[in-house]
Amino acid sequence: MISVQSLTKQFGTQTAVDALSFEIPAGQIVGFLGPNGAGKSTTLKMLTGMIEPTSGTATVAGCDLRTQLLEVKRRVGFVPDSGAVFESLTGLEYLEMVAALYAIPQDAALARIRQFIAFFDLSFATLTDKLLGAYSKGMRRKVVITAALLHNPPVVFFDEPLDGLDANAAVGFKTLIQTLAKEGKTIVYSSHILDVVERVCDRVIIIDKGKLLLDGRPDVLVAEHQAGTLEHLFTTITGGAELEQRAADFAKTFRP
Amino acid sequence: MNPAPKPVRTPAQTLRHLFLTLFLRGRSARGLQKSGVPQSVVKKLAFTLLFYGLFGLFALFFVRQSVFAMSLYLHGMTLVFLGMFIASSAGEVLFNQQEADILLHRPVEPKALLWAKIAVLVQVSLWLAGAFNLVGFIAGRYALGGSWVYPPAHVLSTGMEALFCTGSVVLGYQLCLRWFGREKLDGLMTTFQVIMAIMVVAGGQIIPQILRRFGPEGHFTGDAWWMVLVPPAWFAGFDDALAGDRSLRSWELAALGVTVTATILWVAFGKLANSYVSGLQTLGEAGPARPAARAAERVRQRWLGRVIDAPPLSWWLRDSVARASFKLTLAYLLRDRDMKLRVYPGLAPMLVMPFIMIMQGYGHHSQHGQNGPDISGFGIAFAGAYLGLIPMLALGMTQFSQHWQAADLFRAAPLAGPASLYHGARRAVLLLLVLPLVAVFALCVWLLGGDMASHSLLLLPGLIVVPLYALIPSLGGRAIPLSQPTESAKSAGRGLRMFGVMFASMALAGMASFTWAKGWFWPFLGVETVVTGALYVLLRMSLNSARWPSME
Known part of the structure; x- marks a missing residue:
């Protein structure tokens, strides 16, 4: 469903993503991990057609990223970590606008939106009466997730999707994406909350400084590296192993 | 019988509707209940148009002057108002950084984005220009040498001026993007907007002074050589050529106005449209700053730090x-x-x-x-x-x-x-x-x-x-x-x-x-x-x- 070969992005002299290659079949949930500045968001933006790769190729949902950009965009959903929305629109106006961009008839869009409202426990009145600028962070995130899934895309990219969601909504969301994957959708899930990734994802890809470090099932990788947890494995291979000791040492400086 | 399903808007219609809504609600709508929004928007718009319309009453002072003088005043002030409006709005409308995260992964051609935005800018410009010139359309008929042709001629020249204004600002942004790239785009856009705003505000103060100084007793004409450098004079020449004294000079100015406007529109909306596409993409790129830019910023901060730490500022900021x-x-x-x-x-x-x-x-x-x-x-x-x-x-x-x-x-x-x-x-x-x-x-x-x-x-x-x-x-x-x-x-x-x-x-x-x-x-x-x-x-x-x- 997603095939990436030697995908590279350079900003001036700095290489943000360095010849990244991987394949993701349909129905898989892949955790896309890396420390800050590793090139995760840049990769996701390239795979959703938001920015142009410097070199390399990729196909998403069977469409070539370079030659069939609009087709790629029709087939993907994306939840950016910024959670950006047009704050001067109501939630309903925003979702109707998104539906129109995917040519979803208005009645069908409204029916679909109602299903999402019910799922996320939102009130229809809130969606119609309040502008997005006045929404709480969690409510706004629910609208952004709805906007990404409204057109029923076969491939969905999530960048920190749980940011701002309350515990109940987060649980519901995790179940939702697992079920979507069982239905055949490909999910790429980028997050820093590693215990969630470990529980939800079938596979993890870890990158650092734009390069691929590890790729495999989380339990297998953890066992291979005798790390105990994915979090421990992550900190070990991304150079954060001494973090605990450093944190303990630093805490001592607070002593009166 | 089921009612017929509502037709799906095309992406172009959706985008035009979106940008017009966003524009009219503006930032001030954030945080409001929707119930308050349409009223506040309609009120704001109505008040703005009313204000422009009332300001247009000043055109009556020019009824005893020539068609050229009246048109120069009307076009001068229209350029000031539209310039101010477009300079303050265009950057935000054309290059909204957050918009990349919302729209660039959707199946929309960036060119369609550009056209939708330009359509909104032109539409609102025409509303404002129309409101300000409402009195002028009629008053021009009664200016010295005016005729019944003046209202339609002035409608045409005002529409052309709105296009000239929008095209010039869009062209300015396109050139900034083409010549200076992403890293400097944001700073340049700000500088460009500030300069534009200062110029139009200064122009608004200076135009009446020029008219007063150079055009006593209704004999103000476009004969001075420097008139070819003043865009409002081109559009005033257009009015004068069609509905005033129809002198050769007026035709020259009118021809200049039409040529410059057409050229600007062709370059801004045709030739450079692709720069906009790449510009929107580069705004979405969160690449690091160039080493030279980082070094320059470090030098600026160090210099500022030294000035603040040294007397007399250090005494003043104890x-x-x-x-x-x-x-x-x-x-x-x-x-x-x-x-x-x-x-x-x-x-x-x-x-x-x-x-x-x-x-x-x-x-x-x-x-x-x-x-x-x-x-x-x-x-x-x-x-x-x-x-x-x-x-x-x-x-x-x-x-x-x-x-x-x-x-x-x-x-x-x-x-x-x-x-x-x-x-x-x-x-x-x-x-x-x-x-x-x-x-x-x-x-x-x-x-x-x-x-x-x-x-x-x-x-x-x-x-x-x-x-x-x-x-x-x-x-x-x-x-x-x-x-x-x-x-x-x-x-x-x-x-x-x-x-x-x-x-x-x-x-x-x-x-x-x-x-x-x-x-x-x-x-x-x-x-x-x-x-x-x-x-x-x-x-x-x-x-x-x-x-x-x-x-x-």
Whole structure:
């Protein structure tokens, strides 16, 4: 469903993503991990057609990223970590606008939106009466997730999707994406909350400084590296192993 | 029978609808209930159009002038209004950074985005131009040499001017993007907007002066060579060619207007449309800054740090809180796009007016005796008093920020009240804005030489009240910099206060020039210093004892 070969992005002299290659079949949930500045968001933006790769190729949902950009965009959903929305629109106006961009008839869009409202426990009145600028962070995130899934895309990219969601909504969301994957959708899930990734994802890809470090099932990788947890494995291979000791040492400086 | 399904809007229609809605609601709509929004938008729009329409009534003063003079006034002011509107809106409409995350992964051609945005800008421009010219459409018919052809001719030329204006601004942005790339785009767009806004505001002040100076008794024509450099003259030539005296010169100006407008539209919307596509993509790229840019920023910060740490600034900023606030305000005045777009164009009329007053005085001075109550004296005194308003206006604007919620930090800090924060912000404004301007004005007056230079002392009454005016924005518990949402930046109360102080400045200038002419200037200056000093001490004591205003 997603095939990436030697995908590279350079900003001036700095290489943000360095010849990244991987394949993701349909129905898989892949955790896309890396420390800050590793090139995760840049990769996701390239795979959703938001920015142009410097070199390399990729196909998403069977469409070539370079030659069939609009087709790629029709087939993907994306939840950016910024959670950006047009704050001067109501939630309903925003979702109707998104539906129109995917040519979803208005009645069908409204029916679909109602299903999402019910799922996320939102009130229809809130969606119609309040502008997005006045929404709480969690409510706004629910609208952004709805906007990404409204057109029923076969491939969905999530960048920190749980940011701002309350515990109940987060649980519901995790179940939702697992079920979507069982239905055949490909999910790429980028997050820093590693215990969630470990529980939800079938596979993890870890990158650092734009390069691929590890790729495999989380339990297998953890066992291979005798790390105990994915979090421990992550900190070990991304150079954060001494973090605990450093944190303990630093805490001592607070002593009166 | 089921009702027919609603037709799906095309992406182009959806985008036009989206950008028009966003534009009309604007930032001020954020946080409102929707029930309040349509009313507020309709009201705002209706008031804006009404205001433009009322302003258009001034066209009646030109009924006894030639068609060319009336059209030049109408097109000049239309260009000012549209230029101001487009310069302040186009950057946000064309290059909204957040928009990349919302729209660039959707199946939309970036070219369709550009066209939808341009359509909205042109549409709103035409509304505004139509409202302002409503009276002019009819009044032109009755100008000297006017005919029934004037209304349709002026409709055409006004539409062309709206396209010229939109095209020019869009072209400016496209060129910035093409020549300077992503890294400098944001800063350049801000600078471009600020310069555009300053130019149109200055133009708005200067055009009536030009008409008054060069066009007495309705004989104002487009014959002067420099008319080819003045875009409103091209469109006035268009009106004159079709509905006025139909001279060869008018046809030349009209042809120039049509050619330039067509060329700009072709380049901006046709040739350079692809730059916009890449521009939107590059705005979505979060690449690191170039080493050279980082180095330049480091050098600037180091230089600024040294200036602040060295006397006399280190003496002036002994209090650590005032010092921190000084640095914060300085950073926002130099770096923050939103702040720069509000402060510098907002100050532009303040900068232009004193120059006009000085130049007027300069032109008329020879008609009056050196010892009589001459107009040049009032001009300089008024320029000084006007300069005094700058810190007040600037400090009023530095209270507002898009990042106002971050100002909660100040309340969380162990500070009894906001006084030190305000003192820091006040000093930043005085140093960055007022001091250079005073130097420039003093230099101008000195360069004009002769009697003008001897009158430069008349700047003093205005300058003496600067510290007092700079404390006024802190009244009413509004002394915390960057702590108010930008949506609340405009209020009738602020406007009223500004009007009051402007009135006081005029009175001060009047008294200064009167006492100068009568030979009582120095005693007057003494009294003014004592009164201002007393008021300053009172205001400062009140500010220093102020506690945090309620957050409710």
